[in-house]
Amino acid sequence: MTSPIAHFNGKLLPLDQIAISPLDRGFLFGDGVYEVIPAYGGRLLRAREHFRRLQRSMDEIRLANPHTPDEWIAEVERLLAHHPGNQSVYIQVTRGVPAKRDHVMPAGLAPTVFMMASPLATPSPEAVEKGVACVSAKDFRWEKCHIKSTSLLGNVLARQVSADAGAAETVLFRDGFLTEAAASNVFIVKGGVVAAAPQDNHILLGITYELLTDLAREGKLRFEIRPVAEAEVRGADEIWLSSSTKEVLAVTTLDGKPVGAGVPGPVFRRMHALFQEYKAKLAAAPAVAG
Ligand SMILES: Cc1ncc(COP(=O)(O)O)c(C=O)c1O
Structure with a gap:
């Protein structure tokens, strides 16, 4: 080859x-x-x-x-x-x-x-349909996670925790609050309201995260950016991952326990549809850069 x-x-x-x-x-x-x-x-x-x-x-x-x-x-x-x-x-x-x-x-x-x-390897139709398993870990990375640095040892070690457990991602908590995952941002949904951690120095400022906030606004979803406590994540109706390759993906078990009903939820389905529409429009656009 x-x-x-x-x-x-x-x-x-x-x-x-x-x-x-x-x-x-x-x-x-x-x-x-x-x-x-x-x-x-x-x-x-x-x-x-x-x-x-x-x-x-x-x-x-x-x-x-x-x-x-x-x-x-x-x-x-x-x-x-x-x-x-x-x-x-x-x-x-x-x-x-x-x-x-x-x-x-x-x-x-x-x-x-x-x-x-x-x-580009986006999630399989099965992963979109069924969601993925995640595990959690303490966020032991440095204080400058907003820099997209090639020094990724902290993220490599964090991701391996889930790889060893046969799971798709490792959701990270720092001092009792959600930060992000080893190579993704994380969202929760409770009572129909989406919540995401603030874009501070403890997370990477995800471009997909920003896109989802824009799509949520356009799609009139209720959306909050605020500190999200670990207990809220564990009690969430839905958890999602986002990244440039995962797009938006539902988490259906966390540490072996079902998230909400244990299937991708209705707010995820709406957001996933909005994302697919956005992609289709982009692919049909005349200019290269979107
Ligand atoms: C640690 C981390 N957080 C979040 C993200 C998501 O960022 P983006 O949506 O720009 O791909 C990534 C992407 O790889 C990442 O490595």
């Missing part, structure tokens, strides 16, 4: 011909940031919001952005020309390759830019 085309520092190359220095600070320190953007039929979902978040992550780690949003979008389009169909575009920028290993940020380094595209 031929190696898929990927982007490395401005060049399009077969993935297996890209070699990254062992001195790259992304490799040595996880000193970099990333984005994952879904593309439906060549149309990027909320590209501007993804590149705004990339800029925020770069500002937080004091890394100069090598591209404007328009340049980023043009580079992604160039890559997507080699990848038809629905794709997940992965973009990573690290602080580059210094002469020696030193924690201190070296001045004047060119960042390393890497992008790849892979077929």
Whole structure:
């Protein structure tokens, strides 16, 4: 099988011909940031919001952005020309390759830019129909979870808790409150009202989360952004996960106990339908960036 085309520092190359220095600070320190953007039929979902978040992550780690949003979008389009169909575009920028290993940020380094595209794996019809199992864990990650950093060891360890239990995600609690899951945002529904944790430094500012809040407003769902106590999650009628690849997905068991009636609830079904409508409109739109 031929190696898929990927982007490395401005060049399009077969993935297996890209070699990254062992001195790259992304490799040595996880000193970099990333984005994952879904593309439906060549149309990027909320590209501007993804590149705004990339800029925020770069500002937080004091890394100069090598591209404007328009340049980023043009580079992604160039890559997507080699990848038809629905794709997940992965973009990573690290602080580059210094002469020696030193924690201190070296001045004047060119960042390393890497992008790849892979077929977008959204939840199966069965997962949408039946929902998924999750387990919970203490949120032991750092205080800067709003940075989409490639330093993902905390998230890797958290996700493995659910992988070991044969579950789809690990729902995290910090000091008795819901934060998010290892690689998703989390919503609850109680009495027909959707609630989500505030977008502070304890969670990633999910682009899908933002999209769901917009769709909820347009669809006239009752929606609150506020601290959500662990007890509320355990007593919720519905729990949902959201991410660029999961879209919106119902959680039907948490730690082995059924969530509500143990099947995806009516508010989830409404939100899922709104999301599918949004996607269909995006795929039919004339411009690449949505
Ligand atoms: C920790 C974490 N929270 C939330 C999300 C959801 O973000 P988005 O909707 O932008 O994909 C992700 C995405 O991978 C994530 O890793």
